[in-house]
Amino acid sequence: MHTSILVFRNFRYLKIALALIVVAVLAYVIHDPLGRPNGGTWLGYSLGGLCAAIIVWLAWFGVRKRRYGVGKLLLEDWASGHVYLGLSLLIIATLHSGFQFGINVHTLAYALMVLVIGSGAFGLYAYMRYPRLRSINRGEGALGDVWALVAGMSRDCYEIARDLPDEVYRLVEDADKETRIGGGVWRQLSGRDPNCASTRALEEVRGMAERYSGKDADAARRLVRVLARKVELLTRIRKDIQYKALLDIWLYFHIPLTVALLGALAIHIFTVFLYW
């Protein structure tokens, strides 16, 4: 049945990654180069080559993901392998460098790699955590056409507010016209709107309702309930948007950093051969 990329195929790709790491570490320990270990020894070249191959394969994932209906492996195979092999780079590439870092293009490549892996790790965390929260937040049904739902509630509010004093009507109007869903990146990621017109309307109408009496009080109470429902829905929608944003945002780092990494790596390889 459903299996997540971490446990996929009974941890096949974790096992492969671990095997690579074990081999690399053993080789590193056994290997006894002249002078300090670094990328220039035969082991250094081998590990560097391995890392470069893995990185190119990882980057190819972006292409593979968009080639539909081809290949023997599921995309989930690729994703599972991507995560484990990507993480293994932290060790293998470090061994390749022989722990020699400086202010140079080699270290730049290394740093970029770490950043890509870091953003990937966040992505993995997001993939593991947010879909479940999002599902719970949505409840049984899909949220469906949220605009229609919100608009319907606004209409209900107008209907009730028609017979209420102007001060209330104006709030309801604000709540309808000034309520924002979504918005900029930060707004989306925060999952809330501190200046939500509907929330404000709810608070104020509530205060006013306490002062009214008779028919007005009834209507105001009804209005409070509708507004409360609307605010609740808005909260859920904003949460939903927040989760989706968290699921997406990291890719805006992961991908450009990957491009930068490939560039730096090319220069790194080019220079070491140039100074050979």
Next chain:
Amino acid sequence: MTEHYQVAIVGSGPCGMSAGGRAAEQKVSHIVFERTDHLSDTIFKYQKGKHVMATPDVLPLRSSMPFDAGTRETILGKWDDQTGSLGVNVRYNAEVTAIAGEKGNFTVTLKNGETVTADNVVLGIGLQGNLRQLACPGGDWGGVQYQLDDPDEYEGENIVVIGAGDAAIENAVALAKQNNVYIVNRRDEFARAKDGNRNLIEAAIKNNDITPYYNADPKSVTSGKLTLTVADGEAEVDCDRIIARLGAIAPRKFVESCGIEFPSKDPASLPELSPQYESNVPGLYIVGALAGFPLIKQAMNQGYEVIEFILGNQIKPADEPLLEEKFQALPGDRPVDEVIAHIRENVPLLRALTTLQLREFLLDATIHVPSKGDVVFERNDYTNSFFMIVEGSADILIDEKDPNVIVNVGVGDFFGEIGLIAGRRRSATVLAAEASFMLESPRRSMIKLINSVEAVERTMNEVALVRQLRTYLSPQLTDDAIRPVLETAEVRGFKSGHVLFKEGDADEGVYLLRKGSVTVSRRIGGKDIVIAYVPAGHYVGEMAFLTRARRNATVRAAINTETIWMESDKFRQMIDASPELRGEVERRLLTRFIESESMHTRPEAGNIIQFLVEQGVGEATDILLIDETLCVACDNCEKACAETHGGVSRLNREAGPTFASIHVPTSCRHCEHPHCMADCPPDAIHRAVDGEVYIDESCIGCGNCERNCPYGVIQLSSGAPKKPGLFSWMMFGIGPGPGENKGWNKAHKKEDGAPKVAVKCDMCLNIAGGSACVRACPTGAAIRVSPEDFFSLSELSARR
């Protein structure tokens, strides 16, 4: 004096109009009655600009009227012109309400009371039936209409829609965009409508886009005002327009009132006709859709032919060359009539058919001439066609484990009925035992046949019963062991949701499911909790007599289900006679004990089964499920579908219900008995070997399947606009990138008249490696399951 004609033609659809044309050409005195004020109402009512197709391509057109694929408008225009120039005598606004009399002296009565007499009558009224009219006083007000062509035509009006079916809802929702709409429902909910439509209307009502009147009946209409009887008295609605969508009355009653007999009560059965289209009433002919020929070209040919027959000209039917071509596969150059006679002679099942029925049947059939040892079909194929042996014989390998257990069937026998009935995988492999001549008939022909010729159903059931017992219980069962059971066994059908037996009932027999599936539930803590799901091929009800107790669970049909009911004592005798079966039954019993105990402690798993059954998993052969706890909403599944299917995704990930984080997206279930196949004029929907239900290129875009699918997964599409190549995207950023079709399609919509055909999921039939959607899911959230995996769904829930 009343007018008298040689031929009176009722209905001016393709067949009636074509008959009129031929009659005019042959100078036969004739009259065509048409209920409406235009020709061919069915086609007149197609949506504006619809592209009408001229299938089957291979069938030549034989008519005095022109017909070619083209838009509805051109076709109707040409027919109008030709009717005029041939001088066809059409009387419009003339609904025929009665036909009486006999050959040479028929009296045709019109709605307005006029009568006309005729020597012969040709009935070509199609299957659309009469729209039910608003019966209350004032129902004839000019503002009442029974159809809505273009909802955007109206703006700012008060409109009342009467009716609660799909058509009413679709109209109401479309009108509500620009108008103030009321909907009048006789009951208190919209239960008759499809789920999708029900959600639409409920949402629209909730948003106050539409005002409903429930439990309401129209009482009277005056100009601009509708009075309703409602639960607490009366309600008045001011309206500019009333749209009554009350459904249609099938023409069957009228046809029967003319003296025409149908072979069975089943609404799908067709009247028996002679090869000259003459019914049991001499002189009364039936042609077109009403005669069981659902396409325009066929109807037109028959209109022509029927006039020739009435004139006494024995012309060969237009489909003769098609049959000739078909029979070319046979050795020797045998004339069509001879082959047909030979088939009738050798296959008893087909003997009860009229020649016309047999010809039609053979047109849809495939001829096979396998050599010795050729495989006809294999166990576990998902095909659902039916085979008859005209010459030669076949070996059926009924035991999966032992290829030496063979049943040989010979001339006149048939096979494939188990798959046809169950809608599941083939239960045996069949080989040709010698060089043979076999007929393979598609599911649709067989269903038509079973409904129209009673003898066919009976014969098939008799043979099937024995085979089903062997197939589903044990291939080793001997005739002697089966005989006692057969004495009282019977086929019992249950509609979806009906109960086979209830917890606490006394034991009264065992049910072997031969079609459909059931859920088993038990009352736990005052609630019905589903504890198991049992698909076709298994039995239920054995526990009570094996344990000598009352029924310990309620069994309910999950979908329309057919069972073979067997008396408990006889069933016991059969078990006692077969040690194999005995062991099997015992083993099954123990498994069920264990399963039900574990389900007891996990009612939530039962709820999941219940939910999935409601979503059609019970009749699915393959369904796409998404685990919401893994889905990152990247839509790569939809993109993959679009990219591999001409730019139009056949799946809607976001739509569809969710329960316990299992999301059932809007996507084909590949039903065992696909509803979409029910009513496809060119028979364009098929099932492939692995169960994929797909639509071939003969689709005429009539939209019947879209309406018939209860899960709303079929769309009519004119195809995606062409998108610029990958290269120009990469280099110049022109057009959408890989997978980014949605926005592009929307922005480059084709003009309205573009020919549309039905598209649906074909489970990536032609793509090596299978479903693109599942393969493109990076997180493993999307999977496909088949009923065989269904039991482990409870396992799935155990993980939660």
